[in-house]
Each structure stands twice: as C-alpha cells, then as structure tokens.
Amino acid sequence: MFGITLGDPCGIGPEITLKSLKLRPEYINECILLGCLELLEKYNADFAYDFKFNKINTMEDIKEDCINVYEPIKISLKDFELGKVSKLGGECAFLSVKSAIEFTLRKDIDSVVTAPLNKEALHMAGYNFAGHTEIFGELTKSNSYAMLLWSKQLKCIHATTHTALRNAVNVKKDRIVEVIKLANDTLKKVGYVNPAIAVAGLNPHAGENGIFGKEEIGEITPAIEICKSLNINVTGPIAPDTVFLRAYKGAFDIVVAMYHDQGHIPLKLLAFDEGVNITVGLDVIRTSVDHGTAFDIAGKNIAKPDSMLEAIEIGRKL
Template sequence: MKSKFVGITMGDPAGIGPEISLKSIEKKEEYKKSVLIYGSYDILSYYHTLLKLTTPLVQIDSVADFQEGKINVISVVDLQVGRDIEIGQVSPVAGDAAYQYVERAIADALKGDISVVTTAPLNKEALHKGGHNFAGHTEIFAALTKTKSYTMMLWSDRISVVHVSTHCSLREACDMATKERVLECVHLADNAMKKLGKTMPKIAVAGLNPHSGEAGIFGREEIDEIEPAVKQAQQEGLNVTGPVPPDTVFLKAYNGTYDVVVAMYHDQGHIPMKMVAFDSGVNVTLGLPIIRTSVDHGTAFDIAGQGIANEESMLYAVDLGKQFAEG
C-alpha cells in the first residue's frame, strides 16, 4: 500500500523555502493530515513566529511519528538564524543543509515512508560551496536514485514542457539534441501525461533552429535527428507531431492543440512557461523510481525573511505530486 505522506524539503534555509513550506501546510487543512517538512526545526520555528502561524509546530524523528493537525518537521540539520546562517545570504552551510534535507527525503521515499518528495528551491552557488557539485535538484535526484533515463518537465494547467537538455551551455544543448535523446523524452512525456489522465497525449516536438531549420537552410538537426525521432515514435503508436517551429509551438500548446511540448533546451521551454505560469508552474523530474515535484521558482534571497513570499507554486507542486501518486 502506498504511503499517504508527502515530504517537503525546505530548500536553502537562507531563502524563501522555509516560509512557503510553512505557509502551505498552514493554508490547507488536508495537508495537516499528510504533509511534513524535512528541514531545520529552529529555522522553521523562527519563521513560524515571524508569520504568526496558528497551527502548532512539532519536531518528529520519523514519518511514523506524524501528528495530525500540526506542522510536522523532521529536523535533519541543526541550524539557527544569526548563529549559522544569515537570511538572504549565500553560504556553504546553507547549501550543504539543503542537500541533506533532500538526501533524507529521498531515502524515506525509497523506503516507502513517503509517496512524494516536493522540493522548495535551493541555491546552486551555495550548493556547490557546500561541497555538492550538482547542477540542481534534478541531477541530485537522478544520482541518489541511480536513475539514468530522466528529464525535467514543467507543468501548468495551460501548457506543459519536457526538456531534452536543461543545465548545460547552449553549445552543449545543440549536441544533446540527438535522435535517441529526443525519442527518450517523447516517451517520458507520453508516460507522464497518461499518469495525469490523458489517454492519448498530444505531443509536439519543437525544432532546435529558427523555423525548424527551414529545410536545412538554418541547420540540419531537425532533418538528421529530430524528425527521425518523431517518425519512430509515430511508428510506435504515439500521438506526436514535429518538429514544430519553436516560435509557434508554445502558442499552439497554450491554445490547446497539444498537451505537452518537448523542448530542445532549458530556455526554450522555461521562458514560455514562466510567462504564463510563474506562480502556478510545477517542476517534475520524470523517469525516477519515486515522485518528485517542485516549485518553479528560485530562492528569492531579495525578499527572504520579509514574510511576503507567495506559496501558490508550492501548493500546486504538492497537489500535482499527489495526482501522480494516484495515477
């Protein structure tokens, strides 16, 4: 039987992660029955007082100790504001702590104690200074779950995007747009959308070059790599179209022509998503043996500690994780 619990990792303790984690559980009564936080209890206690929250905060040792009606915290690292970290400041201590929260949550998910890990944002500079040389959450989850075939999906109720490449240079991204990788991402997109209730997902594959290469005039990646991947996916029975010119594919998806777009690189997919769903977008890592969702924004050091962070993306991330768990 699947666990009913969702574990939120509170992200970089110097950012807005602690605040939005607390606000989310405070806001929804059903979260007080099944959502807990992996983080630092004293940091969360500081914010609990700052935000004047009414739901009691309680520290527990394991998921088995969960207390309904409260904000439950598995305190992974002992930290205090002012003593160990400064709000809004990059530090190796905060970066290492953010990694440890994720590491513990993944371990609990692999054991089956929780069904979903939902992550608040970490700071990549702090992560690296803390000794963890990962490009981001996606790569941490892949490494700690020993997953080889994975990708990032950004979901919203208007458009969803799966990425062929993410955290690499644009030059490297061009080289990663191979037939094999595009086909892999098409399958991951198809599987994900089926779990979300689409029986025959309508998938668009974006081109890499302007006008999808214009018959090779602006580049041959579409002819040599992307189109063969699309044709093979079609032969396998998937409802996929492409390569679709990248300057129009997202508008078509927004208007309902497609359920999901396979984008060739980070900014190609992220820019349209953040234009239409900055506060409601959810980051999902596809291909893992566990479910991982995340907010689709950063640590926002500039507003951390002010009590004004918006928790909407966290609410969407937790709810989407639950939907995947039920799918």
C-alpha cells in the same frame, strides 16, 4: 504521505511551505517537512500562525494534527543570515533532499515536493550538482529522466537542461525518443487518454529543410517517426517561435523543448507564480516549485505560495 524539503534556509522555501499549509491545513496530516525546525518556529511566530511542531527521527515518531519535521542537520538561526548565500545553506538544502529520497526509497513516504535551493550555495558546500533534477537522478541511480514544467496554460518537457548552450544544441535521436516517451507516460498517469505531443525544432524555422541546420533532418524527425510507430500522438518538428503559442491555444497538450531556455521562457512568462517543475522517469515522484530562492525577499512575508500549492497538488495526483 509526502515529504516537503524546505530548500535553502536562507531563501523563501520555509516561508512558502508554512503559507501553503496555512491555506490548506488538510495537508498537515499527509506530510513531513525536512529542514530547519528553529526557522519554522520563527516564521510561525512572525506570521502569528498557531502551528504545533513535532520533531521526528523515524516514521514511528509521527503525530497527528501537528507539523512533523525531520532535521537532517541541526542548525540554529544564529548560524546563517536570511537572504545571504552560504555554505551552510547549501549543506542543509542538499541533506534535506538526500534524506527525503531515502524516506521515499524506504517507502516511508510516497513522493517529494521540493522548495528551491541555491546552486552557488550547493557548490560552496561541496555538492557539484546542477540542480534538483541531477541530484534525484544521481541518488536514485536513474538512467532515464527529464525535467517537465507544468502549468494550466502550458506544459513542456526538456531534452537537455542544466548545461552550456553549445553542449545543449548537440541533440541526439535516442534522447529525444526517450523524452517523448516520458511525456506520453506522465500525461497518461494524470488522466490524458491520448496526449497530443508537439516537438519543437532546434533551429530557426525548424531548420527550413536543412537551410538553417541539419539537426531536424538527422536527429529530431527520425525520433518523431520512431515514436509514431509506437502509436504515440506526436507532431513535429515545429518552428520553436510558433509551437508554444499553438500549445497555449490548445492544439497540443505538451511541447518537447530541445534546451532549457527554449521551454522555460514561455512557461515562466505565462505562469511564473504557479508553474511546477516535475522530474519524470524516476523511481521517486518529485515535484517542485518553478522559481528560485528569492533571497532578496526572504523573511519579508511577501513570497507567494502559489507554485508550492500547485506542486503539492500535482505530486498527490501522480
């Protein structure tokens, strides 16, 4: 059994969730949804679906052959406007995630799939997290975790994510070792026998032997050597302007990116609609769509469920 948090109700999360269940009805008896039931009922009617819903308070309330929904906060359609950033949207999104984590830690469900939340709305509601990754890290009290982006074409894991670029470039050996290990462990869980891991450099040309920066010499290369001594199949540092192309062509199974945009740009270029965001290293298995709330198209029945479907499937594998 897995949970799907519907994300910010003002965005496309509820829409892509119902579309996913329409395309893969076999998931219905495997999941519970966490979010606004009234909004789900609206989309069910708007899309001419024939879903039946069952509101639950505990797992004892679960029924088969209907969509089971847990509401962490009771909100009505009159309380918010689709496509508009709101404090209530942030509140609902956060409490859905918090509740899903609690369900998982109690062993009521095995994993969590998250629809997108809006960081501005989250902060308006008083939850000063940078995103899902940090919420899961904090609420599960995890010390070792990372963001991994997954697609059929390319996979990458990040040493740093939601922080100012001037902070992100301050890479450290211990963190890089940690992320390489997380990449290796995660790929082995899904069937890679000896994952081929590439580590991107931080600087142009991976520093060009110190001409363009010393981070590769002082921090990145020593981390790689430590991981090699642990029999991890890791290579680098490789110039960041070529490493992703080499991985895309099959030379590597995953790339360790030094900062958020270094990894996100190539993956979103190749797989924007079907990319999946995984938080690895937690006691809770969490996968997510790799796109935002798309307020501009919320409620227009044009959002694509591809990323949500892939997030569900990878969550089940993990």
